[in-house]
Amino acid sequence: MKKIIVLILLISCKAGAQTSALAVADSLYALGNYASAINAYAEVGDEKASFQIARSYNSIGNYDKSIAQYTAILENNPEFELARFELGKLLLKTKNYASAMEMFQVLTSSEQQNPEYFYYLGRAYESLDKTDKSNKAFKIAVKMDSTHLRSLYALGKYYVGQEIRDSALVYIDKGLQFYGNDVAMINLKALAYFNNGQFKQAIPHFERLLELGEEKPFVYEKLAFSYFRNWEPKKALETYHKLSGFPDKKAAAYSGLGEVHFKEKALDSAQYYIEKSIEERMATFPQEYADLGRIARLKGQTKKAMDYYVKAWEENKDDYYNYYQICILADEYYKDPKTRLNYYEKLLEMYPDIVPWLKERVTKRITEIKEEIHFVGN
Numbered sequence: 452m453k454k455i456i457v458l459i460l461l462i463s464c465k466a467g468a469q470t471s472a473l474a475v476a477d478s479l480y481a482l483g484n485y486a487s488a489i490n491a492y493a494e495v496g497d498e499k500a501s502f503q504i505a506r507s508y509n510s511i512g513n514y515d516k517s518i519a520q521y522t523a524i525l526e527n528n529p530e531f532e533l534a535r536f537e538l539g540k541l542l543l544k545t546k547n548y549a550s551a552m553e554m555f556q557v558l559t560s561s562e563q564q565n566p567e568y569f570y571y572l573g574r575a576y577e578s579l580d581k582t583d584k585s586n587k588a589f590k591i592a593v594k595m596d597s598t599h600l601r602s603l604y605a606l607g608k609y610y611v612g613q614e615i616r617d618s619a620l621v622y623i624d625k626g627l628q629f630y631g632n633d634v635a636m637i638n639l640k641a642l643a644y645f646n647n648g649q650f651k652q653a654i655p656h657f658e659r660l661l662e663l664g665e666e667k668p669f670v671y672e673k674l675a676f677s678y679f680r681n682w683e684p685k686k687a688l689e690t691y692h693k694l695s696g697f698p699d700k701k702a703a704a705y706s707g708l709g710e711v712h713f714k715e716k717a718l719d720s721a722q723y724y725i726e727k728s729i730e731e732r733m734a735t736f737p738q739e740y741a742d743l744g745r746i747a748r749l750k751g752q753t754k755k756a757m758d759y760y761v762k763a764w765e766e767n768k769d770d771y772y773n774y775y776q777i778c779i780l781a782d783e784y785y786k787d788p789k790t791r792l793n794y795y796e797k798l799l800e801m802y803p804d805i806v807p808w809l810k811e812r813v814t815k816r817i818t819e820i821k822e823e824i825h826f827v828g829n
Contacts, residue, residue: 485511514545548578566592566599598629607639619643634665650677668697687711702731722746737766753784771802792820
């Protein structure tokens with residue numbers, strides 16, 4: 452009898468010590484002292500301690516050890532859903548997409564119908580470029596929980612990217628009903644309209660993003676362009692000026708300012724900002740040179756306009772339309788008909804497959820100039 456009592460006391464003492472050690476380990480983990488927590492959990496040695504070790508390795512960024520620890524736990528207890536869920540998310544984070552997909556497939560087939568499982572399954576499919584399957588998983592998550600914001604966002608983002616506005620708005624509006632100030636959803640709604648060319652409808656949503664503190668260059672850039680296309684030049688100019696405050700967006704801002712001023716027939720201002728846009732860029736800018744050519748032509752500066760179009764064509768020689776503009780300007784500038792003829796003939800020589808209407812126009816002009824040369828020669 453005494454031996455039994457002693458054995459019970461020893462077991463009780465061991466259990467008490469284990470409980471105390473686990474409490475110490477939990478305290479270290481809660482305080483973020485993960486390295487010490489790992490050592491403390493290792494002394495406990497049960498399944499909960501092993502689970503916490505896996506979490507601790509994850510928290511300190513030692514993902515390989517964390518994955519190995521989670522895997523060992525699941526080998527001993529494949530029904531441990533929380534361990535499988537956390538392992539799946541970690542595999543997704545470390546770009547082990549196929550393995551992550553397998554984890555979430557197991558979870559979604561379990562009795563516990565959890566929208567989070569389907570959301571992460573969708574993320575795994577998405578990472579593997581299995582779009583149909585990812586959207587199906589996101590839709591199941593939304594069916595389970597109509598307020599599942601991340602699944603609604605994923606579906607909205609997909610349809611915005613595909614420029615299917617009506618489908619995008621179905622999911623975006625559901626998300627905004629749940630959380631009206633979600634900046635990601637508001638941005639998607641603005642883009643759904645913007646990408647569809649509905650600039651008037653896009654404007655209030657871009658404005659709302661700014662009200663919510665999303666003062667980011669892409670918002671200013673798209674809002675400025677929307678104002679411009681909605682014939683609100685004053686607001687467009689103000690917004691482009693704000694965009695110019697971002698160092699890496701100066702070129703885009705100046706280009707936009709030039710475009711607005713050109714539309715408003717403020718040719719000197721348009722020229723000034725387009726030239727500043729060119730100064731800011733380190734890449735090619737055929738469109739800017741072409742715009743300067745248009746401005747110079749409207750100002751009656753034929754030779755200057757031709758020089759700008761030559762630069763535009765040299766930046767992108769696939770664009771035969773810029774060379775056609777050179778031909779027209781040369782036709783106006785040069786008195787010698789042979790010089791003018793040479794430009795048009797060179798156009799057909801370099802671009803034999805130009806669009807029919809332009810080819811017809813150029814051919815007609817060549818005939819006219821040849822007749823002029825013949826007449827002068829006689």
